[in-house]
Amino acid sequence: MPGKVNSTAARLLVVIIAVTAFGSIVGWVVGALIAPRIFHHHLHNALPQVATGVLVHADEAFTTANSIAFAVSLLAALLFSAILALYLSRRLSRTLGPLTEAASEVAAGRYDVRVETGGLGPEVDDVVIAFNDMAARLERDERTRSRLLADVAHELRTPVATIEAYIEGILDGVVELDASTAAVLTLQIARIARLTDDMAAVSWAEADRPRPEAGSVDPARLVESAVLAAGSRFEAKGVHLLTTIEPTPTIRADAERLGQVLGNLLDNALRHTPPTGAVTIATWASSERVHLSVTDTGDGILAEHQPLIFDRFYRVDTARDRLRGGSGIGLAIAKSLVEANGGRISVVSDGPGLGSTFTLEFPIENTSEHVRVPSSENLQEG
Incomplete structure (x- = not known):
């Protein structure tokens, strides 16, 4: 060279x-x-x-x-x-x-290599800076890929081992193929299916294909539908689900996809909020944008994790989140869908034990641009 x-x-x-x-x-x-x-x-x-x-x-x-x-x-x-x-x-x-x-x-x-700018001019410096940014991104993606492979191997190992043990027991006549055994096998198969669905879902979410069904969306109705769909899960865990809805202008987006985003955020908040805690979903408007937020009184997030929380398969506490059933892509899907609908998503937390607030921002309909959203029909968080 x-x-x-x-x-x-x-x-x-x-x-x-x-x-x-x-x-x-x-x-x-x-x-x-x-x-x-x-x-x-x-x-x-x-x-x-x-x-x-x-x-x-x-x-x-x-x-x-x-x-x-x-x-x-x-x-x-x-x-x-x-x-x-x-x-x-x-x-x-x-x-x-x-x-x-x-x-x-x-x-x-x-991917850990970096290049210093040589002072040949802003154009060449921009190329060097872009290269360094690309290398940093690839380095982070490689760490994520390695963590993903380890997570997938770990999550597959337990259900596969369980299924293998039960099948060997059935063949050896030690275990009877009764309703209890069938339930265990079905549960383990469901865990494997959920993991494969998660991996397919995040690929669909980032496909960013145009969709003509985008139309006027009333944020208040969107929140009401999300609360209605999640209410029983919150009640079962003993977590209070509250709303603070202020009248807002409409936004132009895909109501189905934004409903999925709110569902993912509510499920995430429920998973990290202990019983007797509270989750509040709110809407309000500024001069040119409509805001929706989901605030919980749960685990909270360290500042060092907040810039990475929307990365695919990123989990703040791998062991804890695995036990709670999260796959680490719900927030990645939410980010992809929000950005595809012309919005932004952010998170704020004061630290562990102090809860978190996820905020969505969208242009008011008469100032929004062309909306691009993925064309998948079945994006669900694992």
């Missing part, structure tokens, strides 16, 4: 020298062929009575002076071009060399 960078620098040097040489040739043609004729013409017209020998001497003096000036200028231009080309080629090599090597490292799967 350094050889390619050096080759690029050499080509740059050749190009600069070629441009200088071309300019010099043009200057020579003008100075040696055209300029003396113009000088002779004007001198003859201005001094028609001057002897021919004087005119010839004046022409020769002009030609000589012009040639000397041109030769000095040419040498100075070539020298300056060479110095400039060497300077630029070295600057280019110091920037593109590390960038090329870093790109090779990334292609080989090492």
Whole structure:
């Protein structure tokens, strides 16, 4: 790779020298062929009575002076071009060399490499910054992928082992295939199916295909439907589900998908809120946007986890969330659907034990742009 960078620098040097040489040739043609004729013409017209020998001497003096000036200028231009080309080629090599090597490292799967800006200009610096951002993103995605593989292996191991043990027991005659055994096998199969559904759902959620069914959505009705659908689950756990609904303008979005987002947020809040706790869902409007929030009095989130909470399969406490049944993609699905509908989602928490607030923001309908939402028909959180 350094050889390619050096080759690029050499080509740059050749190009600069070629441009200088071309300019010099043009200057020579003008100075040696055209300029003396113009000088002779004007001198003859201005001094028609001057002897021919004087005119010839004046022409020769002009030609000589012009040639000397041109030769000095040419040498100075070539020298300056060479110095400039060497300077630029070295600057280019110091920037593109590390960038090329870093790109090779990334292609080989090492995502922790970073490149320093070389000061060649904002355009080149932007390329370096974009490369560093890409490498950082790939590094984070690789950590997420590794964690995902470990999680999938762990979550599959238990139901598969359970199913295998029961089947061996049935074949050996130790276990009877009765209703109790069938229930255990069905539960383990459901766990496997839920995991595969989760993985398919997040892919659908991030597909970002256009959907023509988007229309006017009343946030208040959206909240009422979400509360009605989740009410029995909250009642069963003993968590209070409260609403604070202020009149708001309509938004343009897919009501079904936003209902799913609120359902995911409510399920997430319920999972992390202890009995006798409370979850409040609210709506209000600012000058140009409509806001919906889900606030709980549950576990809370450390500040260091908040920027990552919407990443696919990210879980603040892997062991705890696995026991509670979360797959780590409910919030990722919510983020994808909210952004596909032209909105934003954010989270705020004062820390562990102090609850969390998830807030959705959407443009008021008459200021919103074209809405793009995924086309899947069955996105559910695991």
